[in-house]
Amino acid sequence: MGDFPQINQCDPRAGVLRDRPEIEAAISAVLESGEYILGRSVRAFESAFARFIGVPYAVGVANGTDAIHLALRALGIVPGDEVITVSHTAVATVAAIEMAGATPVLVDIDPDTYTIDPARVEGAISPRTRAIVPVHLYGQPADLRALQAMAHRYGIAIVEDCAQAHGALYRGRRVGAYGAAGCFSFYPTKNLGGIGDGGMVVTGRAEVYERLLQLRQYGWKERFVSVSKGMNSRLDELQAAILLVRLAKLDEDTERRITIAEAYDRLLQSASVITPTVAQETRPVYHLYVIRHPQRDALRRWLQDHRIGTGVHYPVPIHLQQAYRSTRRGPLPVTERTADEVLSLPLYPDLSMSLVEHVAQQIKAFDSLQDQRSTRPARSSLPTRNAYPARKH
Ligand SMILES: *Cc1c(COP(=O)(O)O)cnc(C)c1O
Numbered sequence: 063m064g065d066f067p068q069i070n071q072c073d074p075r076a077g078v079l080r081d082r083p084e085i086e087a088a089i090s091a092v093l094e095s096g097e098y099i100l101g102r103s104v105r106a107f108e109s110a111f112a113r114f115i116g117v118p119y120a121v122g123v124a125n126g127t128d129a130i131h132l133a134l135r136a137l138g139i140v141p142g143d144e145v146i147t148v149s150h151t152a153v154a155t156v157a158a159i160e161m162a163g164a165t166p167v168l169v170d171i172d173p174d175t176y177t178i179d180p181a182r183v184e185g186a187i188s189p190r191t192r193a194i195v196p197v198h199l200y201g202q203p204a205d206l207r208a209l210q211a212m213a214h215r216y217g218i219a220i221v222e223d224c225a226q227a228h229g230a231l232y233r234g235r236r237v238g239a240y241g242a243a244g245c246f247s248f249y250p251t252k253n254l255g256g257i258g259d260g261g262m263v264v265t266g267r268a269e270v271y272e273r274l275l276q277l278r279q280y281g282w283k284e285r286f287v288s289v290s291k292g293m294n295s296r297l298d299e300l301q302a303a304i305l306l307v308r309l310a311k312l313d314e315d316t317e318r319r320i321t322i323a324e325a326y327d328r329l330l331q332s333a334s335v336i337t338p339t340v341a342q343e344t345r346p347v348y349h350l351y352v353i354r355h356p357q358r359d360a361l362r363r364w365l366q367d368h369r370i371g372t373g374v375h376y377p378v379p380i381h382l383q384q385a386y387r388s389t390r391r392g393p394l395p396v397t398e399r400t401a402d403e404v405l406s407l408p409l410y411p412d413l414s415m416s417l418v419e420h421v422a423q424q425i426k427a428f429d430s431l432q433d434q435r436s437t438r439p440a441r442s443s444l445p446t447r448n449a450y451p452a453r454k455h
Pocket residue numbers: 125126127128151152154155197223225226247248249259260261
């Protein structure tokens with residue numbers, strides 16, 4: 063037992079060090095180019111990323127929060143407009159909607175996929191609703207087909223939050239290519255991460271692309287000519303050069319994530335945890351491997367004591383955060399229950415299979431301990447996947 067190292071929930075450093083020679087060469091090329099803002103690296107990365115997603119246009123911005131904020135503004139969303147999203151997400155999703163001046167309206171999630179529940183969206187649509195922001199949380203695509211039908215019926219836009227889902231497939235196409243805009247983050251721990259902040263908006267619409275180019279740089283149509291009110295939210299030239307190197311490895315990294323996730327699925331079959339549900343016609347990219355357990359906090363402590371790091375994404379839903387208590391919302395029972403039970407296991411492309419097996423072993427050891435102690439119901443009567451029947455999408 064003693065010969066296992068400390069295992070972290072994620073390890074952005076491992077990936078960066080693996081690609082170090084190419085990253086250093088890319089940094090050197092920027093240093094020597096003399097182009098330090100919106101130069102050749104940003105242009106090259108934008109066109110490579112647009113090609114990767116399968117859309118005509120991509121605009122590099124400062125971070126993923128700005129990507130959502132600017133996409134909403136580029137689509138003409140203004141103060142007073144309502145934007146529907148989830149409470150079970152990163153605060154950034156909701157912050158971005160408010161930065162655009164819009165009013166977020168939070169709805170509940172699907173209990174199996176943890177993504178926005180289209181049935182709840184319908185009930186939240188009002189005459190002021192202008193957009194829906196589905197979050198492809200943990201790398202699992204949301205139910206885009208149901209959302210698209212609704213968006214079409216009510217004349218509202220879909221802006222995809224793809225910050226955790228670079229390369230995820232929904233009915234054979236990459237997420238980000240479905241909505242009026244797709245928004246990505248390159249925060250270091252994301253599936254495609256820089257060594258600092260970065261973000262991207264992709265779109266198929268020329269007019270949205272033109273608006274985004276202006277918004278990210280003082281409303282400029284050309285240098286020193288502001289035709290609209292913009293801001294400074296540019297993707298850094300150095301980050302773009304680094305991200306271009308890392309984009310070339312993304313498909314391989316994603317395969318590793320999927321292999322690890324499938325190993326967890328298999329190894330945890332007999333454990334008293336609920337493993338992730340994959341919605342039909344999707345290929346998730348496992349930004350996180352998230353299980354559920356009714357004694358989540360005790361399991362987390364047990365794993366910590368065995369030098370296994372885990373995460374909770376997210377422990378407090380947005381509507382229960384001090385700053386967001388007054389956010390408009392429907393009933394959120396699934397969100398609240400989920401926040402109490404989810405646990406993100408170690409997962410990153412360089413995690414070895416023997417460590418994956420070790421993590422699964424320790425989870426089963428926790429199970430046996432619970433069985434032994436107690437007066438409490440035996441493991442077989444604890445909730446399993448069957449307690450939350452899988453819904454077909
Ligand atoms: C990371 C993340 C963001 C924000 O990205 P930043 O680059 O940190 O601004 C938005 N939404 C989700 C779901 C995220 O995970």
